[in-house]
Amino acid sequence: MTNIQRLLDIMARLRDPETGCPWDLRQDFASLVPYTLEEAYEVADAAERGDIPDLRDELGDLLLQVVFHSRIAEDRGLFTFEDVAGAISEKLIRRHPHVFGEAVFETDAERHAYWESSKLEERREKGKTADGDSVLSGIAANLPALVAAQKLQKRAARYGFDWPEIGPVFDKVREELAELEAARASGEQSHIHEEIGDLLFVLVNLARHLEVDAETALRNGNRKFVRRFRYIEEQLAVRGKTLAESTLAELDALWDEAKRSLSE
Template identity: 70%
Template sequence: MINTLRLLDIMARLRDPVSGCPWDLKQDFASLIPYTLEEAYELADAVERGDADDLREELGDLLLQVVFHARLAEERGWFGFDEVAGAIADKLVRRHPHVFGDAVFASDEERHRFWEASKRAERLEKGKAEPPASVLDGLPEPLPALMRAQKLQQRAAQHGFDWNAVGPVFDKLREELAELEEAHAAGDPEQIREELGDLLFVAVNLARHLELDAETALRASTRKFIRRFQHIERQLAAEGRALADCTLAELDALWEDAKRRERLP
């Protein structure tokens, strides 16, 4: 608690119109968004790497973004950090009646339905006289595409628009791949783009049916690609060679060597 108050005081001093930091004084809600998103992704990276020291640091960096936004709001007379903390505390209690009340849920699915119903009720209480026109409303556009696709599919599935088994999803994936190949053969750039998007969308649906997070899975594969490619670079550097000196077959052999090494104990 002492350090929280200290952080809030430091933020206030940074934003002091007379003695504050010029860079901090220039910031507004919009200018902070890129930093806020960057810190969230750096936190995710620390979690996935299992680095406790980085995790502590990235949590602090993300907390700074919350404190900064709250300070900007306080300066405008809207609300302060304490109101932010109080609102999320109230929301957690409200959405967990099985912990803070007498409610009993028979399954995770029933608990999740209550959670979604609570979110809809809260949106209506914010002054919206009518419910959303679509059950898909309310998901922010700036979400990463894979994440947004998976959340949209989850919303639709909650209302019965879903396959009841994973088999048909594999079939749909093969169907979309065939359509992409046909579009490529036809040479229509717009159709190729559309079919590629459809293929990715179904791949996200497959991840959901496999109870995996598509965004996390792709990040892991991206890290794997980097790891294997850097193995190629190291091997070539040890031989005094550059990537441009090699044939694709040579590079592929080094790639396969990287894969073999990863399988070793």
Template identity: 60%
Template structure:
């Protein structure tokens, strides 16, 4: 990477890149790692992890050129963070259960944030959650941060009630015809759905991805059935398509 960024002998494209221009590539490579894992393609995973590592090296090289930090400091910092966040492994601390381990992890992260803020103006406990995260991931992280400071329902049952309440408000907004209000209420419904997922110990991002894959399998089934009849989807009545959907649910139940 140092050679690629050399002003005299390097690559013109690599020389043009900066932190901001690399953002979409870094995000894309992370998603391609996830895709390889979900496909159980471990040969591909090896390559995708290399592509993701390249992004770390690329950013580190740009930082080194600017006198900010280098790759060795990046690796050293994550090593130190892993040690500080695992006292039960490196410092002989004993935890009785996963909840205690998670609490210690959260406290260690909070302490790291406090140290960063020590010489600056106090900021929200929600600060530091990346704005570029997928919306579901960002929402979950924000809610977890708030919950760690006591702003959360103590159990799941009230969250079910809140979901019903928000769904009713979406329906009322839809009846009003006010699109801005509908937009707001749908957002509130999605937010409380993420909250419910947290209380049920479900990762909302993964759950939605799995649901989307399930929808895709069932829809592909319908497409094949309709194509076998010499027609296209638009030629079918909704009732027929709904019947095929129900058949897909039965036949693909174990898929």
């Protein structure tokens, strides 16, 4: 028995109506979404940290989510795990005619253009182009906002809706920042909210022009903040103090110390 079959059998037992686990039996597609997203992010975290044992374990957790969803579908007579594996296999073959067929692509741009046209054709076949075959079709609405912004911008850029060079993007960042300052001066919270969104969107555009993945960059920035803040906590503990007992000047000094110490 392969490990895949063993995993499928385990999930079948967990979902057995008579002898299965009550929690597993209560789950449906929607209830599993938070767990599926969490496991995907944990895979990303392990990969970015280069922690191979953890990556193996987190990939297993993510695979469990695929198996779980597939088992629920099989219980309802919708599809099976085998159908899922078959569908992605067919999709990969269809989208790589230069590997599995006779097509020849001279550049990455040609390969990418075929990939996008293939995806559009698949959406048409599934009847998912009711929004007028927009070039923005197919981008999931519930993606993390930074990821969605990047995808929207990249898709529009392929059709010429983009700045040809980075200079105007910096100008746009300054323009949006000035508009945010004006909104703050007005005191109108809805306007401030809107301008914050515009500023974040154009910052993602700047990251794209600099060939930086905005989501990854922000995750790295979060990790950096956590490392430095924990350094502050550790140094305060050595001094027998807490955050609440410290002044902002002390915290700022330790922050600068953390920047110097942790960058070495």
